Amino acid sequence: MRADAILADMIDMTADLDDETLAARVAGDFDAFAELYRRYLCPVYRFVRSQCPDESTAEDITAQVFFKAISSASSFRGEGSYKAWIFRIAHNSVWSWRNGRARSVIAVEEVPETVDPTPSPAAQAITQEGRGQVWRKVAELPPAQREVVALRYLQDLTVEEIAEITDRSRGAVRILLHRARSKLRSTMDGKEVG
């Protein structure tokens, strides 16, 4: 079955349901999972891509995340949000890859090739080159700081949710965020971003 046919089947059937209701239906209803996939592929891919050096690796890890999400769907019990649940899978997948490769720093020249040409309205003053500069600065952060920065500023997750996803205390997450912010500000202050 083609992807567009799969998506056509589910139009209007699931779009109004919240994530947790859809997650509860996954075992018996693929359309519910397809809707979750449609909602989360891009956020998960962007998070993973911010943690690894190239598109190919990001695609491999992202595929693993969704295979794990569909095969362990019954382990989601609705105690937290589905977003936090799938990002915990993404966190575990990224760290498994990282531990396997023993990599600690993203190759800074690897700015994404396939980019969204439409920045958010709040950031439209920043040029593509400026976005690339910020990307490189984030890529130079230690992995744990880079991860909390992506979860906080890219995914808009709370400190509590990040603590749950990364299995750290809230205090530890705040410290990582503070250090990352300080490092980024110190390297970017005085430089025109854009």
Place this chain on the structure above:
Amino acid sequence: MDSFELAVGDALAMPVPRAAFFDELLIALREIWEVPVVAQASQSAGHGHWVRAGSVAAATAGAVGAGAAWYGFKRRHRRSGVA
């Protein structure tokens, strides 16, 4: 969030998954949801039937199913020359 934080979030939002990747992965996920993928897990458990990914039974064999499906996806992905 202040403008600095928005700029960081916006920079990290630059990458977009390839449309072909979106389609291929969705098709592969549909296949593992529909098709038996972990025969060895059901046999070792002494059952005479296949375990379907996405089913309650697959929860216990989920890692095996996901692993098998992922490697199958990866093989096809590499063979098609898009990775």
